[in-house]
Amino acid sequence: MTGFEQLQTRLAELSPKLYPLFSEEFGDAVIGVERSQLIETAEELRALGFDRLGMVTAIDRQEWFTLVYRVASRSLSAAVFLKTRVPREDAHLDSLCGVWPAANWQEREVFDLFGIVFDGHPDLRRILLPEDWVGYPLRKDYEDDRIIRRPDYI
Amino acid sequence: MALVDRIGAGLESLGGGIILTTVDSLVGWSRGQSLWAFPMGTACCAMELIAASFNKFDFDRLGTFPRPDPRHTDVMIIAGTITEKMKPAVSRLYEQMPDPKWVIAMGNCAVSGGIFYYDSYSVVRGADSFLPVDVFIAGCPPRPESLQDGVLQLRELVRTESIAPGKRRERTLNLPQAPVAHTGSTIAEGSGEVE
Amino acid sequence: MTLQIESRTPALDDAGHPVEELVLNVGPSHPSTHGVGRMIVHLDGDVVVKVTPVIGYLHRGIEKMAENRTYLQIVPLTDRLDYVGSMYANWAYCRAVERLAGIRVPERAEYLRVIVCELQRIASHMMSIGSSAADTGAFSMFIYTFDVREGVVELFENLCGSRLTYNYVRPGGVSKDVPEGWTDDVLAFTGSLGPRLDELDRLFFGNTITRGRLKGVGVLSPEDAVAWGASGPAVRGSGVNWDLRQHRAYSVYPRMEFDVVVGERGDAYDRARVRLLECYESAKIIEQCIAQMRAGAIMTEGLPRLLAPPVGEAYDHIESARGSLGVYLVSDGSERPYRMKVRSPAFCNLALLPLLAVGHTLPDLVVILGSLDPVFGEVDR
Numbered sequence: 001m002t003g004f005e006q007l008q009t010r011l012a013e014l015s016p017k018l019y020p021l022f023s024e025e026f027g028d029a030v031i032g033v034e035r036s037q038l039i040e041t042a043e044e045l046r047a048l049g050f051d052r053l054g055m056v057t058a059i060d061r062q063e064w065f066t067l068v069y070r071v072a073s074r075s076l077s078a079a080v081f082l083k084t085r086v087p088r089e090d091a092h093l094d095s096l097c098g099v100w101p102a103a104n105w106q107e108r109e110v111f112d113l114f115g116i117v118f119d120g121h122p123d124l125r126r127i128l129l130p131e132d133w134v135g136y137p138l139r140k141d142y143e144d145d146r147i148i149r150r151p152d153y154i
Numbered sequence: 155m156a157l158v159d160r161i162g163a164g165l166e167s168l169g170g171g172i173i174l175t176t177v178d179s180l181v182g183w184s185r186g187q188s189l190w191a192f193p194m195g196t197a198c199c200a201m202e203l204i205a206a207s208f209n210k211f212d213f214d215r216l217g218t219f220p221r222p223d224p225r226h227t228d229v230m231i232i233a234g235t236i237t238e239k240m241k242p243a244v245s246r247l248y249e250q251m252p253d254p255k256w257v258i259a260m261g262n263c264a265v266s267g268g269i270f271y272y273d274s275y276s277v278v279r280g281a282d283s284f285l286p287v288d289v290f291i292a293g294c295p296p297r298p299e300s301l302q303d304g305v306l307q308l309r310e311l312v313r314t315e316s317i318a319p320g321k322r323r324e325r326t327l328n329l330p331q332a333p334v335a336h337t338g339s340t341i342a343e344g345s346g347e348v349e
Numbered sequence: 350m351t352l353q354i355e356s357r358t359p360a361l362d363d364a365g366h367p368v369e370e371l372v373l374n375v376g377p378s379h380p381s382t383h384g385v386g387r388m389i390v391h392l393d394g395d396v397v398v399k400v401t402p403v404i405g406y407l408h409r410g411i412e413k414m415a416e417n418r419t420y421l422q423i424v425p426l427t428d429r430l431d432y433v434g435s436m437y438a439n440w441a442y443c444r445a446v447e448r449l450a451g452i453r454v455p456e457r458a459e460y461l462r463v464i465v466c467e468l469q470r471i472a473s474h475m476m477s478i479g480s481s482a483a484d485t486g487a488f489s490m491f492i493y494t495f496d497v498r499e500g501v502v503e504l505f506e507n508l509c510g511s512r513l514t515y516n517y518v519r520p521g522g523v524s525k526d527v528p529e530g531w532t533d534d535v536l537a538f539t540g541s542l543g544p545r546l547d548e549l550d551r552l553f554f555g556n557t558i559t560r561g562r563l564k565g566v567g568v569l570s571p572e573d574a575v576a577w578g579a580s581g582p583a584v585r586g587s588g589v590n591w592d593l594r595q596h597r598a599y600s601v602y603p604r605m606e607f608d609v610v611v612g613e614r615g616d617a618y619d620r621a622r623v624r625l626l627e628c629y630e631s632a633k634i635i636e637q638c639i640a641q642m643r644a645g646a647i648m649t650e651g652l653p654r655l656l657a658p659p660v661g662e663a664y665d666h667i668e669s670a671r672g673s674l675g676v677y678l679v680s681d682g683s684e685r686p687y688r689m690k691v692r693s694p695a696f697c698n699l700a701l702l703p704l705l706a707v708g709h710t711l712p713d714l715v716v717i718l719g720s721l722d723p724v725f726g727e728v729d730r
Contacts, residue, residue, distance in 0.1 A: 102578025
């Protein structure tokens with residue numbers, strides 16, 4: 001039994017709510033949710049023993065943004081990716097600062113670089129770029145005169 | 155006007171000659187022998203700047219050692235990448251240095267933007283876009299010996315400068331646009347509310 | 350024109366003395382901020398009431414730049430992330446690429462990677478302890494530790510030609526094999542390291558002033574450490590026994606015998622001491638690697654010049670000198686990544702600063718910042 005299958009059987013025993021959301025993508029364990037169920041799922045994961053939030057990031061997929069959270073558990077010796085999706089025109093979702101305090105600065109960074117608003121975040125403002133910066137650089141359609149494009153040779 | 159400028163202007167109005175050149179060479183020599191550096195180290199080059207000041211590549215034997223306060227220094231060594239957010243801070247520190255002052259741009263990022271020249275949205279492409287730079291040291295990062303060589307080159311430059319205002323090398327910024335304005339940017343509002 | 354002077358009555362505390370909060374700006378160009386970090390400190394007398402770190406003064410947009418470079422061209426960019434430890438920054442990125450593309454690295458390359466990473470860990474810890482010492486005023490200690498660091502940097506210069514940004518660990522292996530006599534030099538270095546570290550231990554950690562300055566300052570509880578996502582020596586000082594090299598062993602670490610150094614009280618003294626003691630363990634690992642390493646290839650055979658991994662995502666992490674450094678790569682099948690995200694341990698550790706500094710004095714704040722060991726190239730990316 002691989003690590004993934006072991007985790008799947010453990011989750012089947014421990015949490016019937018999380019088990020149907022569980023899947024595998026490219027060799028990693030993924031729990032995919034709608035953004036409305038995000039906080040509920042996060043609290044369930046936390047209660048199971050996933051107490052370390054390692055990384056929060058976003059990927060710009062043209063029509064929507066994929067939010068990726070990587071949570072790990074020492075007691076279960078496992079790590080899962082919690083993934084959700086927000087549409088581009090309505091890019092906001094609930095903040096997970098109440099579940100894992102580690103989300104504080106990580107969510108600020110995602111807001112700074114992608115423009116995704118986290119509702120309920122205690123202090124949502126830019127962290128890496130100057131406060132008066134206009135635009136969200138890591139989006140694929142970011143235009144800036146400052147950027148000097150690299151010539152397209154390999 | 156400072157005392158030195160008045161002496162220089164006085165000597166020049168008397169016709170220059172051997173007195174002015176002797177005083178020039180004495181002042182130039184003494185300034186060059188003890189250039190106190192302001193280490194504006196932001197990134198990786200700061201590690202080499204520190205290494206150059208420490209015991210293997212001693213900087214103190216050249217008369218240069220790092221002083222953290224800009225008001226005590228002659229030369230600002232910009233070591234590392236300058237970003238848009240950091241630019242007002244560097245300009246303000248440059249203005250706080252007393253005359254005469256010089257600038258050494260150490261490392262590729264300070265010379266031209268370096269490895270971040272292409273595709274970066276927040277890097278200033280070269281310190282000479284907003285400061286008058288005297289010596290450029292290439293390298294990513296340059297070896298501590300390169301930095302010391304740069305300081306020795308600066309010493310030659312300092313030696314050949316004159317105290318007479320008419321003969322001094324003009325240090326201007328040839329910028330195509332207006333100079334950096336201190337609008338309410340992040341560095342000026344240090345004491346304001348952050349909430 | 351008459352001058353209007355407004356008289357303000359300041360607030361009074363319980364004893365009837367006027368109380369006013371002072372807002373002080375520390376940085377971004379300050380000798381004690383370990384780089385370009387800025388802190389806005391609210392002080393009540395000499396006691397810190399609130400501290401707000403402001404970062405981003407070295408934000409160069411490396412993640413965006415990576416989207417327009419091929420996988421091999423990103424390796425020099427990762428060098429400049431954590432510039433005090435380029436070797437392990439390269440390695441974390443290469444592990445993610447190898448996971449994405451399904452590349453198997455030859456054994457000798459793995460041993461070489463572990464050797465350079467452990468040497469880099471020694472150099473990085475020496476830098477951290479030295480600058481913490483300089484913060485408390487023991488400047489000559491900084492010069493002593495830098496001397497040890499120069500030993501490591503000289504070894505790296507003989508290996509790959511560069512003193513600081515090495516570009517040595519590449520996807521698929523390492524770029525150069527060791528020159529003749531290099532392993533003997535490394536063993537001579539690790540042999541001489543023990544007595545030198547003992548001397549540093551006695552000079553700095555045995556000193557009453559250091560103990561007075563560092564003990565009891567910035568105490569971090571183990572629960573907070575885990576909840577705030579911190580990692581590395583910063584949490585091992587609090588007693589959390591967590592080291593990726595042993596608990597999620599990767600590469601050839603399962604074959605190495607070493608101890609995980611764990612502190613007790615979680616104050617700045619323990620964090621700094623953990624870093625010093627980890628150098629002894631690193632020396633042990635290096636000696637075991639050199640003994641076990643055999644001749645062989647240093648780069649995977651048949652790797653295409655332009656690596657174009659299949660569509661997918663991969664995350665891999667290593668234990669760097671600062672904590673768990675991870676790289677998350679998303680590929681769309683072309684030769685450039687669609688998204689590269691660097692999970693920076695220094696960024697996550699720095700989020701602890703507002704929590705730890707409250708109630709301490711201003712000099713203690715500087716000590717706490719030093720004990721969290723931020724390197725702003727990695728914090729800001």
